[in-house]
Structure formats: structure tokens, C-alpha cells
Amino acid sequence: MRLEDVWLRYRRRGPWVLRATDVRVGPGEVVVVLGRNGVGKSTLLQVAAGVLRPSRGRVTDRPRHVGWVPERFPADQPFTVERYLAAMGRVAGLDPLATARAVDHWTDRLGLAGFRRVRLPELSKGTAQKVGLAQAMLRPPGLLVLDEPWEGLDAATRELVPAVIDEVSAAGGSVLVSDHRGEIARLPGARRWTVADGVVTEGAPPADEAVAVVEVAVPAARVAGAVARLRAEGHHILRVRPDASAPPDLAEGTSAATVEIGAAEPIGPAGGGAR
Template sequence: MRLESVSVRYHRRGPWVLRDATARVDPGEVAVVLGRNGAGKSTLLQVAAGVLRPTRGRVVDRPRQVGWVPERFPADQPFPVAYYLTAMARVAGLSAAEADRAVDEWTSRLGIAAFRGVRLPDLSKGTAQKVGLAQAMLRLPGLLVLDEPWEGLDAAARDLVPLVVDEVLAAGGRVLVSDHRNETVRLPGARHWTVADGTVTERAAEEPAELAVIEVAVPAARVAGTVARLRAAGHQVLRVRADGPVPDLGSTGDGGGGADDSGCPRQPAAGDAARADGLTGSADGASR
């Protein structure tokens, strides 16, 4: 799939958000879209997914089946989760039986089976994002476009995202993903599209760097903040081992104690001891 001289502006006399953007991603490849907030990453992804028509230029060889997950799932639709997903599966061309199987599979894999009867507006942001990811995967897409897919997800769902990407790539599909949390270190071998000043610079995939695994022991009260800072610095946390309960590390990036699916903050129990072990690092021993 190629973007050929794509330019976008939202108003006739408005500024150009993208100017003559040219990039490509081939079957079995993933491209990570990088850039500061407001640089035009989401605009680029919408054009690639076919959600937004470019003002100039074109997208060539876009796969027929596209899975699109926006940064914020539009959950203001008055449908229960299962009803919505089943309807989307039928729109994607699945039979009634296939739709039922796909909805069962993805609500189970994403841990939202208990919310099948809940209306979309009543979901937390994290659960709504899972519904968005589920609808994109009901029928295996030839192009999967993920705009900040890890945002708001719990740890288990975040770990599932690379597996979903691998499934699409293994079937010969393409994946585009943006991320400001440095979670894309989980996607080795990706191409990189950097958006800046309305232009897109592409560099080919790099061979994954050699990594080392180290162990770090921290007080339990500092586990969430330590893990958040490591992730923000681009390091991958493999697991956390504790002598007692440990705060959820799923969706926070601010060094806080995390939050459950309802948005209630979690706090570590007093006196807990935890080891953030299995933190990966570069071969020279820098902590990850």
C-alpha cells in the first residue's frame, strides 16, 4: 500500500496538516507513525484507513478489508456491546453464525465478555477501547490501523496488542500504529514514519537491537511510578514479582498508582515488598 503525494487541510484556506506525504508499507510489514502531538499522525492514519479523503494525492493498493481503531472509540451509540459487535460483523460480511463465533472469541480474548449486555455509553474508556479493538478484528483485516492502541488499556489487554498485530502480519496483512507511550518497542522490525511540519519521513525497518535482561528491586509504594517511568523511556517491563498485592500497572503513565476499569485509583498495600524483575535493557546494561 502506498501513499502518493498526500496533502490534507481541513478548510479551503486553512493550513496544510500534511503536505506531499509519500510512504509505503508492504504485506507482512508494520509501520510505526511517530511525531509530537498535533503533528498530523491521526490525520495520516485516517487517510491510510480510508476514513478521511486526502485533499490532494491518493492512496494506492489499500486492502479491501480494513480494521480501524481510533484513539478514542466513539462510545456514544445506544447499543449493547454484543449487539453492536454482531452488527459490525455482519457489515463486514460474516454470516450470522460466523458473526456469533467472532463476537464470542474477541469478547473472551479481550476480557469483556461480562460487558456484552452493557450499553456502549456506560462503558469505561478502557473497556470501550477494547470494544473498538474487537470490532476491528472480527474479520481478519488486510490493513489494521491503530491510533494510540495502548491508551486506556489494562496490562493484559496491552500485552495482547502485539499478538493481534502478529496475527495480521502472519496472514500477509499490513499494520499502521501510532503511539506516544513508547509501547511500540514491542514491535521489533517495524518501519518508521515520522510526521513533522506536515511532511512524512520514512525509514526502513531496523534489525532488533541485542537486549539484556536485568532485575530491579524497588519499594512497593514506588512500583507503579517506576514502571511508568521505564515505559515512558522506551523500556519494556516483562513482569513484576511481589511478596504481596501490587498496584495495577496497566494504563497509567503519570507515576500514579493506576486505576481499575471503573476509574478508581489503586494503591499498594502498606508494607508490601515488590521486585520489578525481568526488566529488559540494552546489551550494555542500561535498565529497561
């Protein structure tokens, strides 16, 4: 997806919030959008998600399925959590059975099972944000756009956000996420766009954050645990694939899978690899 010479202002003679923005994000890439409050980060994300149309310029190659989570979930709606998510599943084009399965999966995973029959206006900000994340993930998005997704979340869900981002990128989706809390450390290897005075620039990662890509073969039955441990250590999972040729040190008849990771460990000057 590319934003081509995008300009945006909210009033005809108002100030430009975005100016001459020309950036792109590819399949499987994660981009963190940085900048002070009020500089246009949310506007940039809304243009990328299709919520706002540029005043000038255009957005090309936006994936068909976009998951959009605003900084403040609009909870002033007369629905229970369950009814709202079911309706959003239908909007996303899921059939009733697929919708029910997706709602069950994401309410369980995000700790919303006990809130399914609670009306949206009665939710706390953090719980409402979980509902927003759930609706964005009901159908696997080709583009996931998260505006300050860590705001108001409990510790367990804050830890889950990078895992969700990893899963989207590993499946070939693109992710844009804004961050002013310093949570970027949870997303090693992500690209960085900085917004200042309406201008978007891309910065190179600091030299001490260089990473290596490592393939690790593990017994297939232990893939989930291995992936969880690697993520807990700050590594970025690129993909998991079946490994047709098991390494010689695996027991005979044991199937294996290869986990490809982008490690968060810095590469030393002597060329030392990541763990």
C-alpha cells in the same frame, strides 16, 4: 498500499496538515507512526484507513478489509456491546454464524464477556477501546490501523496488542500503529514513520536494533506454547508452518512445525545470532 503525493487540509484555506506525503506499506509489514501530539499522526492514519479523503493525491492498493481503531472509540451509541459487535460483523460481510463465532472469540479474548449486555456509553474508556479493537478484528483485516491502541488499556490487554499485530502481519496483513507512549519496544523489527510539520519521513532503525530471522523446529503439539514464550521475550513471529521433514533429534513419528521469528536480540559485531 501507497499514499501518492497526499496533501490534506480541513478547510479550503486552512493550513496543510499533511504535505507531499509519499509512503508505502507492504503485505506483512508493521509500521509505527511517531511524532508529537498535533503534528498529523491521526490524520495520516485516517487517510490510510479511508476515513478521510486526501485534498490532493491518492491512496492506491488499499486492502479490501480494513480494521480501524481510533484513539477514542465513539462510545456514545445506543447499543450494547453484543448488539454493536453483531452489527459490525454484518457490516464486515460476515454471515450470522461467522459473526456469532467472531464475537464470542474476541469478547472472550479481550476480557469483554462480562460486558456483552452493557450499553456502550456506560463503558470505561479502556473497556470501550477493547470493543473498538474487537470490531476491527471480527474479520481478519488486510490492513489494521491503530491510533494509540495502548491508551487506557489494562496491563493484560496492553500485552495482547503486540500479539494481535503479530497475527495480522503473519497472515499477510499490513499494520499501521501510532505511538507516543514508547510502546514501540513491544514491536521489534517494525518500520518507523515520523510526522513533523505535516511531512512524513521514514527513519532507519538504530544500529543496535538490527535483527536476524531464525527458524525454530518444535513438536507440533507444543507450537502454541513456544510461540507464546517467544512473544513474551519480545520476538516477532513472522509465520508458523508445518515442517514436512522433522529434524533427526525429534522422536520417530513426532510431527513438527517450523516457527520463523525475527528476533529482538541485537546482532553483535562479530555476527553472533539471536537466541
